[in-house]
Amino acid sequence: MSSRRNPVRTKSVIEGEHFDTLLVNHPELKRILRKYDKVMTKLTQMDITNKGISEESYPDIYKLLDKDIDDPFHDNGGLEQRLLMGNYLAKKGFVPQLVDIYQAVWSNHDPDFFDNELEEDEAGSDFLRLLSLIRTILWNYADGSPSFAESIVEDTQFFQYLAEDLTAVQGDLEGLDDEITNENQFPFNSTLGILNNCARNSSSKDVYTVTRLRKKGGTNKGEINMVEVLEDLLKTDITYVKLVVLLALSYMVNEEENKRISADGTLFDFLLKMVKTAEKAKNRSQWGFSIHELINGLAKLAENDDNRTTIMKKGAFDILKRLLKKENQAEQIAVVNAIRELSLAPKNKVLFKEDKEVWKTLKELRNSDNKELSKAAQGAYFVINEGKDKENAKKTPERAEQEAHDTGHIMLSYNWGDQKTVLKIRDRLREKGLTVWMDVDNMEGSILEAMARAVEESRIVLVCYSEKYKESQNCKTEAEYAYSQKKEVVPLLMQRGYKATGWLGAIIGAKLFYDFSGKYDFDKKFTELYSSLAGKFAPGKT
Structure with a gap:
């Protein structure tokens, strides 16, 4: 008799099963996904890449994207719903289509989003409205779906536009002020928002060095290193800008760059202060960043050996211990992952293990009904315990014989x-x-x-x-x-x-x-x- 092997549990199989599960949980989204298909079909028929876009078509494209792409995102606020919608669009190749439109419109007008002296008719023009809507869609869906964010990075050249925006702001920091979160600063906010969401979901560091766009009547001006530009922006005194730039950099930097930006220990003081402030807020966030997003940024910076020690010296232990007890699973997942990263420093490992309350909580969370939290707790416990769970490591006679x-x-x-x-x-x-x-x-x-x-x-x-x-x-x-x-x-x-x-x-x-x-x-x-x-x-x- 021949034995039948179980299907190989590949990434694509597991992702497909996850998608099917989400769709079963949210059947109301089937209608929206069908609308997505219709939008993508219409965009394909436009043949944007080869023929460009006429200005007369801007209002129609805007209406289509606004009604059938942007509105569904805002109308379905659940995390699972947004994950499913973003993953579907990414899988179907929508992201390159959307960026093709952006590139076609941008090349027609070569706008300077950061020019405060735009003519009145130009500031409210159809082409700027369309470009702003596309940036909004990219920003929002990249936040809800890792696959969507990854598609921006891997399937498009959109980072070229973000890099140009950053260099424009870098040359005019005085143009930014404490009202940075107002709508009149949308270009800057959307640039950092899209970049931040993409950086969270891409581990490739070479994507942050891009070729400059060829300006009208000009020549190619070489390359832009986005990390270097952001490092310069990190010097600002504007709290929001400093925070969003630091969080973006935490995901973007390689080991050497991490060491360089972290040489300024006050950045850890600043980030931990933001966490404490968010704890006191009703929505448990600071400048639009939730506690778990702030802790995730801290954990990324902790990937540098020296930073692990410095972060703990700055008082991170008490904050993490306090948050670990809160019954907020998103925060607990972030905290447990941070503990796992910090525990790679031997002294930190001892601190977490010798604190009976922390150690007991970690052991209990391994059995959480939340699979992500359970997995994170198992990982942290494994690292701190320097190997597998010794309590469950007893060998059966069958295993010993094998x-x-x-x-x-x-x-x-x-x-x-x-x-x-x-x-x-x-x-x-x-x-x-x-x-x-x-x-x-x-x-x-x-x-x-x-x-x-x-x-x-x-x-x-x-x-x-x-x-x-x-x-x-x-x-x-x-x-x-x-x-x-x-x-x-x-x-x-x-x-x-x-x-x-x-x-x-x-x-x-x-x-x-x-x-x-x-x-x-x-x-x-x-x-x-x-x-x-x-x-x-x-x-x-x-």
Whole structure:
């Protein structure tokens, strides 16, 4: 008899199941999704990229986008609803369509949004109304849907326009004032709002250096580094600008840039002060940023080793402990993730574990009905406890017997963005008779428990690394646990031209790596990898 294997739990399968679940929960959105399809069909028929847009069509496009794209977002305020709507638009390719319209209109008029001396008829013109609506749509949907935000980054050149806006404001900081949140400052707010939402959902740092737009009658003026521009804006005394810029930078900076901007320790004082102020507010937010958004920014800045110590010295422990007890799950998730990041510093790990109240709460939250909160608590507990949950680690007789006969397997540690290539590597290794562990077909029970067992029972861990791998908390936990268990690490490069730094660079070191980034022929690189592995294993059953 032949056995039937369960379907592979790939990223696309899981995302599809999640989408189906959301749609079952919100059947009222089916009508809206059908409207989305009609809008996209109409936009396709316009053939904007090849033919441009006539000014006469601006009001019709505005009406279409306003009624069938912007209004549904405001009429459906639930987080799940907005997630579903944004993910659907991203999946259907709406984002590039929308940016194509923006580019066509912008190129027709070459507007300067930050010109305070626009003629009266131009300030209220159809083309500026349309551009502003498109920015509003991008801003809102990117906030509600990671897939929508990711599409802005990966499928369009919209960052070119944001970069130009930032440089315009950089040259005229005096034009900003404490009324920055008013409608007359919409261009600046939308620029930072879109950038902030995109930065939260993209781990690629090279997207923040863009080529300048070619101005009418001018020439290409080289490149703009958006991080450098924002660093300059960080010097402002305007509280709102300082906060939104700092939060955007927390997601955008690489390790070296993080160290540079964090050299000014007062930024942590400032961010923690914003959290305290938000705690006192009825809506538990400050300048439009909720407590969990503020804590998430703090956690991103804590990815730098030195910052972990500094943040705790600034009083973060008491704030996090206080928020951890609140029955606000969004805040608890952010706090637990921050604790996990801060606990990568040995002294901080001891502080969190020795505080009986914090430790008890973390243990309890592992069993939360909220899956995201449960997963976050398991991760923090795992890091602080320096390995799997020892209370649940007792081996059954069956497992002990299995381990006694286990010759060890190859474990694939990877980021889901590289899953397609990694699955191909897994299948080829199995064809060669090697035993391979990969989380798509071995994840039962606690995810971290399964990962820990996989590391402990492995002989070799293939670290399939990229920038997204380095930015992932789970990947970091996996790799560092493998390193702590003294497992042999074999690096597989998944991103062309990427060089590992920081904690990842320390683990990979000067080891020989195998390049599966697409730069070289896959078969050739696989043959090299297999040749290096084959002698270390007796072929086992898959």
